[in-house]
Amino acid sequence: MNEPSSSQSLFDLPNAPKFERFTALPKFDGVPALVLDVPESIPALGYGSHQFFRYYGKFPSLVGREIISAFSDADMGVLDNYSGSGTTQVEAQIAGRDSYGIDINPLAVLASNVKTAYQDARKLDAAFDLVCRSAAAIAPYEIQATPSDRLRKWFSEESLQGLGRIRAAIDELEPGDEQDFLTVCFLAIVRRCSNAHDGEVRPHVKLEKKPRPPATAFREKYLDMVDGLRELDTMRPKSIKSKTVIGDNRTPKAYAELLTEPVGLVVSHPPYLNSFNYFNAFSLEIMWSEGMTNVWQGWTLRDVTGLEQKAHPATNGRLVESYYRSISEASAQAFEVLRPGGTLALVVGDATIHGRLEAVHRNVWDSLKTSGWRPEAVWFRTTHYGIGKYAYAHRADYHGEAEKKDAIMFLRKP
Incomplete structure (x- = not known):
């Protein structure tokens, strides 16, 4: 990792205003800790193909850009095993990296592949x-x-x-x-x-x-x-490979279908605990996609909803246990496809259950440390709230006294 100094921007858009994205914090559990600031509005983050399909729960495009710039090499592929609609893949393509994705939502998988396709x-x-x-x-x-x-x-x-x-x-x-x-x-x-x-x-x-x-x-x-x-065509080099597939990221099968060699960076963005369950959010689009073979690719709604990683309601203790277990299983598969020295960037956020803080990022961090990963760094993410901004005031906020944190945790495969 090329560790960013305080207030350094790793990768700014051409001709974009310069923001002081990084601020150094005291070390977190012995590793470098930074705050990554994303003050841009939603339209400003929708450059290129990012605005093609509204996908609920995706992270800001510039978060993906900063991760790729800091933790990937030009000759090694990037994998997102909670791909969503392809934010990571678009940013990898702009950076000249081949990229791969796995997601259980067929609508998102089609969107990801369209967003990175070279069109006539x-x-x-x-x-x-x-x-x-x-x-x-x-x-x-x-x-x-x-x-x-x-x-x-x-x-x-x-x-x-x-x-x-x-x-x-x-x-x-x-x-x-x-x-x-x-x-x-x-x-x-x-x-x-x-x-x-x-x-x-x-x-x-x-x-x-x-x-x-x-x-x-x-x-x-x-x-x-x-x-x-x-x-997008003015931002990306020609002929950068990108492919996303429908699959269960907790099992080897999806990775074997997608990869022929190890990757240098895996980005993981599981749903936040106590957030919505994704297929409910896309029920209208699912109605109109019935029978579309280019969407469903032989899968059925029952197939994919049966594999969905549920995040709500977190008042269900068994669901919470399953949530943590799914992240561990997906991270174990990421470990297998990373080259030695490769990095896992795991994006997680805390939650509240009956008003009590559930320190998700710390719990996952402690679990992965015992599973063979070498802790590397932590970025905490802040956003600026208000009309047209990325998030809203009832979400985690680091400008006040909020306790919840959005964390990007970097762990390296020895």
């Missing part, structure tokens, strides 16, 4: 124009697995018809990059075209909401994604 702009435009023409005349796709009364709770008849026609037109495309890109574009507008509150994690009806017309939302999202793709 002319083919994308042709496919988009074809979908728009077809959607004007084609019979709409009708969701089969969801009862009609539930569908009409979330979608007006206009939205059902409009989304159904776009979905049917995308289904007619040849499988490949263009269909995948437009599938992500489509799934990204589902909530905008629903009666659900746009800003809440778990869908609930917002009575005063005016849903976006699907055709308008689809066109606007496509243009936004194309702009992001152009920006």
Whole structure:
């Protein structure tokens, strides 16, 4: 590790304002400790393809960028075994590192692969124009697995018809990059075209909401994604490999499918204890992805929800035990695929249970120290709260007297 000094920025965006990202702290358990500051707003963190698909619970893009810059080598791959929608992979690609991902959410896996794919702009435009023409005349796709009364709770008849026609037109495309890109574009507008509150994690009806017309939302999202793709292409070298797969990160099978040689850095971002369970957050998108082979890749909803690492409710003692055990098992698999001297960057946050602090980061740290890992460093993360910022005031905050901490713990394989 090239240890950053106080107030040093490791990796700033071209032409971006310079922020003093790092502040030194007293050592944590004998290793260097720093505060990593992320003051940028959500839009500022959505550069390149990061804004393609709204994925709840992802870490800020610049956190991934700083980790990769400090703890990876150009000739060694980067793996994220809680990949989400591919924040780590995009940042690895910008840094010129091959990257790999594992996640249990098929929507996220497709988004990750689309966000890192090298696209042909002319083919994308042709496919988009074809979908728009077809959607004007084609019979709409009708969701089969969801009862009609539930569908009409979330979608007006206009939205059902409009989304159904776009979905049917995308289904007619040849499988490949263009269909995948437009599938992500489509799934990204589902909530905008629903009666659900746009800003809440778990869908609930917002009575005063005016849903976006699907055709308008689809066109606007496509243009936004194309702009992001152009920006990404100015930031990343050509032909940097990235691949994400659906799989259980606690077992060797997913890693064997993905990797042919050891990696130099594993980034792990498990769900925070007592946070939401992810599949509930994406229930509307899951409705509209039924039967899409490029999304589900032979898996079923029952398959993946059965493997989901539950984080809520933490009042369930057995769930808490399972939560810690899952992190240990995923970390053990990371140990196996790291080269000697490689680093695990584990991103965890504390929780409260019945108002009592659960020191998750310290508990996980102590557990991993006894499992063969060599402690290297700890970064504590702070964000600035307010409208348009990354997080909100009821989350962990290091500017006041808060006890909860978001920690990035770095441990090395001897």
